Amino acid sequence: MGRTLGRFENRFESLRLTAQMVPHLLDRTLLRIAWRNVWRNPRRTGIVVTAVAVGIGGAVLTMAINFGMVVQMVETAISTDLGHVQAHAVGYADDPGIDHRLPAGGAAVLAALEGREHVAAFAPRVRGQALVFSPRASSGVGLIGVDPEREASVTVLADSITAGSYLDDTKRRLLVGEALARRLHVDVGDKVVISVQDIHGDLTGEAFRVQGLFRTASRDFDAGHAFVRLEEAQSLFGISDDVSEVVIVADHRRRVDGLRDGLAATVGDAALIRSWDQSQPLLRYMVDLFDQVGWIVYAAVFVAMAFGIANVMLMAVHERIREIGIITAIGMHPDRLVALVCIESVFVTSLGLLTGLAIAFGSVAALGEGIDLSAWADGLEALGVGTRIVPTLRLDDLTVPVLAATITALVASLWPAMRAARLRPAEAVRHI
Amino acid sequence: MAILEARNVTKVYETRGVETPALRGVDLEVEAGEFSALAGPSGSGKTTLLNLFGALDEPTTGSVILEGQCLGELSAMELADLRLHKLGFVFQAYNLIPVLTARENVEFVMELQGVKPRERQERAEKLLAEVGLADLGAKRPLEMSGGQQQRVAVARAIASGPRIVLADEPTANLDSKTAGQLLDLMHTMNRERGVTFLFSTHDPMVIDKASRVVRLVDGRISADERR
Numbered sequence: 001m002g003r004t005l006g007r008f009e010n011r012f013e014s015l016r017l018t019a020q021m022v023p024h025l026l027d028r029t030l031l032r033i034a035w036r037n038v039w040r041n042p043r044r045t046g047i048v049v050t051a052v053a054v055g056i057g058g059a060v061l062t063m064a065i066n067f068g069m070v071v072q073m074v075e076t077a078i079s080t081d082l083g084h085v086q087a088h089a090v091g092y093a094d095d096p097g098i099d100h101r102l103p104a105g106g107a108a109v110l111a112a113l114e115g116r117e118h119v120a121a122f123a124p125r126v127r128g129q130a131l132v133f134s135p136r137a138s139s140g141v142g143l144i145g146v147d148p149e150r151e152a153s154v155t156v157l158a159d160s161i162t163a164g165s166y167l168d169d170t171k172r173r174l175l176v177g178e179a180l181a182r183r184l185h186v187d188v189g190d191k192v193v194i195s196v197q198d199i200h201g202d203l204t205g206e207a208f209r210v211q212g213l214f215r216t217a218s219r220d221f222d223a224g225h226a227f228v229r230l231e232e233a234q235s236l237f238g239i240s241d242d243v244s245e246v247v248i249v250a251d252h253r254r255r256v257d258g259l260r261d262g263l264a265a266t267v268g269d270a271a272l273i274r275s276w277d278q279s280q281p282l283l284r285y286m287v288d289l290f291d292q293v294g295w296i297v298y299a300a301v302f303v304a305m306a307f308g309i310a311n312v313m314l315m316a317v318h319e320r321i322r323e324i325g326i327i328t329a330i331g332m333h334p335d336r337l338v339a340l341v342c343i344e345s346v347f348v349t350s351l352g353l354l355t356g357l358a359i360a361f362g363s364v365a366a367l368g369e370g371i372d373l374s375a376w377a378d379g380l381e382a383l384g385v386g387t388r389i390v391p392t393l394r395l396d397d398l399t400v401p402v403l404a405a406t407i408t409a410l411v412a413s414l415w416p417a418m419r420a421a422r423l424r425p426a427e428a429v430r431h432i
Numbered sequence: 433m434a435i436l437e438a439r440n441v442t443k444v445y446e447t448r449g450v451e452t453p454a455l456r457g458v459d460l461e462v463e464a465g466e467f468s469a470l471a472g473p474s475g476s477g478k479t480t481l482l483n484l485f486g487a488l489d490e491p492t493t494g495s496v497i498l499e500g501q502c503l504g505e506l507s508a509m510e511l512a513d514l515r516l517h518k519l520g521f522v523f524q525a526y527n528l529i530p531v532l533t534a535r536e537n538v539e540f541v542m543e544l545q546g547v548k549p550r551e552r553q554e555r556a557e558k559l560l561a562e563v564g565l566a567d568l569g570a571k572r573p574l575e576m577s578g579g580q581q582q583r584v585a586v587a588r589a590i591a592s593g594p595r596i597v598l599a600d601e602p603t604a605n606l607d608s609k610t611a612g613q614l615l616d617l618m619h620t621m622n623r624e625r626g627v628t629f630l631f632s633t634h635d636p637m638v639i640d641k642a643s644r645v646v647r648l649v650d651g652r653i654s655a656d657e658r659r
Contacts, residue, residue, distance in 0.1 A: 029543045036531035326527045329488055330541050330588070331516025333509055426489035429523055 014418050017338050021417075024339035025346075034343035037316070038351075045348055048312050052305055052352020056401050057359035059301040063294045064364050064391035065371070070290045071392050076217040077283055078276050079156045081225075083122075083247035084256045085263065086279050087271040092244075093279075098128040098199060101242035108270040109246045112263055118255040119248060123150035126233035127244040132176070132226060133193040134184040141180065141226045143194065145233020154249045157214060157227065164188035164212030167229060173211035177222025181213050188212060194228070198238035206236060246271075298400060302408045305349075309412035313345050317416045324420050325428025334421040341420055345413030346406060353405040357398070364391045434461035435595050435628065436485055441494035443480050443651075454480040456651040457494070462596065462630055467622045469631040469642035476648040478632035479600055485630065486519055486598045487511045499595065516544055520589030520597035520627075524604045526581035528573040534584045535560060535569035541592045559587040563617055579610035586618060596628040603635045615641055 024030060038045055078084060087109040092100040102109060106124045113122050126145035131138055148167040152158035157175070158166045167173055174192065176184070186192060188210050195205035208228060216222055234241060250259045256275050264273035277284035317324065328337065370388035443455040455477045462468060462485070470478040483489040484496050487503050496503045498518060506514065515521075528537045535556045542552035560569050563583040573581050582602060589597045599618070603611035619641055621627045631638050639645055647655040 029540070033529070033531060040531060322525075322527065323529060326521075326523070327529065327540075328512070329486065329515060329521050331512050331514075331519075331544050331592070333512045335509075336544075424489065426483040426486075429488070429527060 014414070017335050017418065017421055018414060020335035021339040021342065024336045025343060027336065027339065030336060030340045030343055034340055034347055037320075037344050038347045041316075041319075044312065044315070045351070048308065048348050049352040049355060051308055052349055052405070053355035053359060055301045055305055056353055056356030056405065057363075058356075059297050060357065060360035060393075060397050060401060061363050061391065062297055063397055064360065064393050065389060066290050066294055067394060067397075068370075068389045068392040070287050072217065072389060073286060074276070074283060077280060078249075080160075080216040080218060080221055081155065082276045082280060083154050084250045084253070085248040085260045085273060085275050087246040087248070087263070087267070087273050088244070090269060090272050092272055093274070096127075098126075098237050098239065098244070101239055101244055102246065102271060103242050105241045106243045106246045106271070108267055109263075112266040113246070113248065116259075116263070118251050118259050120251040121150070121153035122246055122248040123147055123154045124230065124243040124246050125151075126230060126237060126239065126242075128196060128233070128237050130194050130196045130226070130236075132180075132184060133195065134186045134190065136185040137183060139180060139183050140224075141176075142224055143196065143233060143236075144225060144227050145230040145236075146227055147230045151227075154247050156216065160214040160216050161212045162215045164210065166212055167227065168211075170211070171229075172206065172208045172232065173228070174208040175212050175214055175227040176210060177225060178213050178215045179219055179223035180226065181210070183223065186210055194226070194236065196236050198236065200238060204236060204238070206232070298404065302404050305405070306408045306412040309345055309349060309409055310415055312348070313341060313413045313416040314419070316344065317341060317420045321423060321428050324423055325425045328423065328425040329429055337421050338414070338417040341417035342410050342413045346409045349405050349409035353401060357401065360397070361393065364393055367391050433464060435464050435499050436462040436630070437497040438481065438484065438491075439495050439497065441481070441484060441491045441496060443477070443484065443489070444492045454651055455484075455491070458648075458651070458653055460646060460653065460656075462628065464595070464628055465622070465626055466644055467619060467629050467642055468644040468646065469633050469639050470646050470648060471634060471639050472648035472654075473634065477651040478648050480651075481648070482598050482600050482630065482632040485596075486521060487515055516541065516592060518595045520592060520594035522582070522585045522589050522597060522599035522602045524601040526573065526578065526585050526605070528581055528584055528588070530573050533570050533572055534565060534576065534580075537573070537584055538587045538591050541588055545592055555591065556587075559591055560584070562621075563587045577610075579606050579614060582606060582610075582614055583617065586614070586621075590621060590625070590627055594627070596630060599629060599631045599633075601633055601635070602631065603633070603638060608637065611635065611637060 087102065087106065089100040089102050110122070110124070113119055124147060128143055130141055130143035132141050146167070152166070162178060167175060174194070176186070181187065184192065190210050191207055192210065193205050193207050195203060198204050214222065230243070248259070248263070250256050260273055260275045267273065324337065328334070368390070370390040372388055438458050438460045441455055441458045442453065445452045445454055458481060470481060472478050480489070484491050490504065498514065503511065503514070529540060532540060538556040538559055539552045542555060547555070557566070557569060560566055563586055565580060565583055568576060568580060573584070576584070603614060606614060615638060618629055622629050631642065633639065643659055645657045646653055
């Protein structure tokens with residue numbers, strides 16, 4: 001009972017000292033002494049600074065590479081297919097197919113987009129399933145009918161042509177992904193037959209000639225899609241001038257949600273307006289997953305750092321028991337003593353933090369051209385990520401380490417600081 | 433008038449269940465202006481008694497009273513305040529703060545008291561001049577001799593304007609010449625500034641100089657000689 005009460009009193013005392021020491025963290029005298037204490041054992045300080053720098057530098061760089069991959073994955077999806085915002089017929093989300101269309105070329109949506117603020121470009125599309133037959137093979141594809149000029153302003157399709165040329169006014173021309181071309185054993189200039197089930201349920205088909213091959217950062221997209229002119233797709237599916245969707249690109253990523261909401265309010269029930277993360281929830285999930293992995297990396301680094309700091313500060317306190325006894329004897333309050341140990345810990349950690357951030361930011365600057373990961377091209381392209389990852393830093397990569405390192409330094413040093421504050425001055429001044 | 437009193441004070445140290453009595457019922461009054469010495473062989477309890485007077489430790493029974501205030505009734509913070517404002521310490525091993533210069537060591541106690549920078553700097557410089565170290569203010573303890581460090585310790589002890597300076601074997605680590613000079617310095621401060629000194633010592637030179645010698649044997653006062 002007595003021991004339990006003693007522990008409770010100790011904890012209460014620790015909490016009280018912790019609260020009381022806070023105002024002393026900016027005490028100039030303590031700051032001066034703590035800073036000089038940091039350099040009393042340069043080797044030990046150097047080891048801690050190096051450990052913290054490597055931990056934080058590594059974590060921040062990992063986060064930058066992670067985020068670079070996420071950015072590229074999202075940008076690939078947006079720039080090859082999704083755009084920032086998409087307009088579909090109501091019901092398309094549950095049953096994406098040719099049965100759900102925007103009438104009259106999506107006139108209601110196009111009218112709402114004309115002259116609208118923060119809209120960089122938009123393009124109507126027809127999208128349906130088709131079978132493509134070559135003389136040697138066949139493959140199911142997503143057939144996309146596009147207005148070549150408008151499409152070039154919303155996606156990178158026109159810039160992704162690796163053989164032949166982009167769609168023009170020539171009739172019955174087709175663009176296929178390199179991967180699809182390999183599967184069909186066709187090349188530029190070869191003929192294929194596109195067969196679809198039209199709006200009436202009848203099978204219909206037309207012969208097209210391969211105008212060009214494209215290659216994007218997503219292998220799956222390249223293997224599963226073919227592009228024809230908008231009116232030819234409308235004709236194949238028998239949908240008059242209806243379209244499946246209108247793809248919209250905003251002038252900035254920050255404007256996407258506002259643009260989506262504003263457009264949805266304008267068109268009302270005439271169309272279903274969704275942003276890229278709503279139309280591709282898997283992509284949003286991947287982004288969140290990468291974020292969570294990042295937090296786990298940070299947590300692991302800071303937990304390891306906390307043990308290291310606590311250990312070093314315990315050693316520092318143990319080495320200076322007599323000195324602590326002196327300053328207590330001459331009248332320093334225990335809360336100021338706690339603050340002194342904590343400040344010293346924050347100084348050492350901050351040196352490591354600054355070094356680590358310099359390493360990470362320097363590395364990111366040096367890797368501005370990106371990291372060549374072509375050795376893992378298959379895996380990355382399957383994820384929709386290119387083979388050159390550009391590490392990308394966010395504001396969080398500065399604020400999170402700074403806040404977390406400061407808090408870690410303070411928390412980790414509390415235990416040694418409390419030990420210092422509880423030393424009996426009479427014994428401490430005699431300690432050898 | 434007594435500024436410091438011990439009333440029937442006992443102190444028992446316990447190490448791994450073994451009790452060792454260090455003081456066995458001490459009654460003592462120290463009056464303002466005294467230059468007193470607690471003398472006795474090692475283990476007689478003189479340092480223990482000095483620690484209790486300095487609020488660095490608590491008696492097992494009995495009470496220690498400083499200017500009418502029983503130290504046992506004060507919290508850790510109040511005791512720290514009391515040490516800061518009413519007591520000065522000089523230790524055997526000098527015990528200066530190694531990362532501070534001589535002047536900063538003297539200033540430190542005034543910083544804790546909240547004295548303004550300019551005032552404490554002036555006071556520190558005056559005190560260092562008084563102890564004969566006017567030119568060594570910028571030196572750190574490790575750059576000074578033992579005698580010089582102990583002079584800085586004396587300057588620090590009186591910098592706060594204490595009611596009494598408690599000096600634990602202050603000459604033990606010094607050669608006899610340096611010890612004599614230090615003793616003269618403290619005696620001068622006692623006479624000219626009226627600072628009360630209480631030593632624990634077995635140095636005959638200190639005992640000779642003291643105006644009162646309290647002898648301890650086995651934790652009890654065996655003699656109290658006023659001169």
